[in-house]
């Protein structure tokens with residue numbers, strides 16, 4: 275019986291990976307749900323085989339009375355901001371004056387909730403919010419319900435991965451429609467909805483919110499022999515994490531500006547909110563040479579999009 279339960283656990287975890295990380299499901303949802311309920315039944319009968327890495331944790335069930343505080347091994351930093359081309363060129367000049375020629379990685383700045391995922395010997399053991407950057411809140415049981423979060427890795431490695439948990443726009447619309455139908459207050463935007471979902475003490479509620487996550491860094495890069503940010507992101511892919519595929523490695527600030535201009539006009543095509551672009555010096559040793567200010571790296575900057583003005587209803591009246 276143990277063998278049957280173990281193989282079902284591995285099979286369903288793989289299906290989750292194919293569907294929620296690769297976006298390439300190999301079985302229909304109905305087949306997945308049937309297998310999951312078969313496993314839930316079997317684990318009910320044999321609780322000794324239920325583990326924290328079993329896909330049945332995705333449906334939630336643990337109810338906490340409060341969140342414990344967690345001290346991050348290394349601080350979760352914030353980013354300095356750039357608001358226009360001039361700011362970007364000033365950032366580039368500071369970098370080049372300090373370390374000479376560099377490449378940059380441009381990443382979409384996901385508008386969600388920054389979280390850290392700790393793995394020990396390839397098993398997801400703890401997840402926390404960024405908090406004030408040094409101390410966060412333990413939201414492990416809620417993060418386990420995010421199907422894109424790998425419960426186990428392909429290698430028995432120990433490190434902390436950082437990323438942004440978010441609610442896809444479609445899920446946000448469906449959630450607010452359901453709330454409106456129940457006469458409840460609506461969430462203002464997907465970021466608040468994601469934060470609100472991850473702060474639920476009952477992980478069953480978090481499980482219903484269809485959250486996802488993009489990982490963007492590992493806090494112990496020596497562990498994974500990456501020498502650049504671009505390599506670190508590819509290694510996160512290889513380990514089974516979901517990373518954002520719109521990233522681009524460029525060799526000049528002109529190409530950074532091109533990338534920023536493209537996404538300023540195409541952000542509406544994405545199924546998730548972004549509030550800007552994160553530009554990082556690619557080489558990791560060069561990042562260390564540039565170092566940090568009190569709260570953010572000197573080797574990265576966040577280009578912030580101008581706040582979107584709300585289109586008023588008057589347009590519809592004129593057109594009708």
Ligand SMILES: NC(=O)c1c(N)nc(OC2CCCC2)nc1O[C@@H]1CCC[C@@H]1O
Pocket residue numbers: 351352353381382383384385386388404438490491552571574
């Ligand atoms: N929101 C993001 O998509 C994002 C990103 N793609 N990359 C980073 O890199 C970190 C690494 C060192 C400093 C910032 N941070 C991001 O978000 C952070 C979380 C907290 C402040 C920023 O929003």
